[in-house]
């Protein structure tokens with residue numbers, strides 16, 4: 596196994612394509628145990644408005660492996676999808692995220708929404724829609740407060756694509772994640788009942804150095820605004836990127852400029868304080 600320094604400065608397992616076959620096999624077996632042993636956790640990355648104020652959060656999985664350290668989701672979600680383990684993991688994320696969202700709002704955080712990533716395999720599962728509506732009822736969450744994030748590869752699958760209307764019928768919002776990285780994206784905007792686009796962070800990263808990336812980003816934002824779709828810029832790391840994106844008409848932002856994904860306690864330490872500071876100040 597190749598270890599490298601992760602972006603959080605934590606020890607970080609190499610991406611799955613670099614891991615050997617036997618490594619992947621071991622990881623796959625360990626993943627099943629990890630879910631039972633509480634090594635799989637949900638972190639939350641804040642979503643900001645154009646004033647830089649908190650409006651919501653995206654639930655992001657983390658695997659804290661006892662020997663290998665932190666394993667990023669891009670390395671274990673594909674394994675979970677292959678083995679079917681993505682179904683119990685998906686239920687876990689759904690339950691954790693809706694419970695956390697309800698608790699934070701009771702504590703006074705007043706988030707308007709929570710985003711959850713959904714894989715194609717989950718959408719194809721007969722039980723998914725029912726699990727979603729049960730979680731919403733259990734925690735007394737309005738469907739409009741939930742955003743499900745889907746990638747283009749999910750939409751490319753016939754069955755998953757046909758499930759989107761069932762989700763819309765529940766009243767939840769749908770976002771197209773990593774927008775611009777696939778190649779039939781514009782077609783999807785017309786065909787599927789989407790509410791939001793998330794512009795992939797690769798465009799945001801290159802935007803200020805590459806005029807073609809800048810043109811793509813500003814055009815996507817204009818297009819989305821005209822189609823009455825919300826736009827989120829992913830991967831905002833610097834204030835000059837934030838300012839340029841605002842000039843282009845983007846209204847929602849995520850990125851290390853504001854915060855990386857945080858454990859619930861860290862999230863509270865950072866944002867519950869802000870609320871009470873605002874109140875007392």
Ligand code: C2E
Nearest residue numbers: 655656667668669672688712713714830831832849850851
């Ligand atoms: P994503 O949904 O596009 O999530 C955004 C990723 O970008 C996250 O990586 C986040 O930590 C990272 N990120 C956010 N801001 C910045 C920034 O300013 N700079 C840089 N360089 N990166 C930033 P993460 O947490 O490693 O997640 C990777 C992917 O794994 C996610 O991409 C999502 O596709 C998948 N994933 C995570 N949690 C789940 C889950 O519960 N279910 C499913 N199906 N997929 C998940």
Ligand code: MG
Nearest residue numbers: 653712744772
């Ligand atoms: Mg996402």
Ligand code: MG
Nearest residue numbers: 772773793829
């Ligand atoms: Mg994304």
Ligand code: MG
Nearest residue numbers: 669746772773
């Ligand atoms: Mg992604």
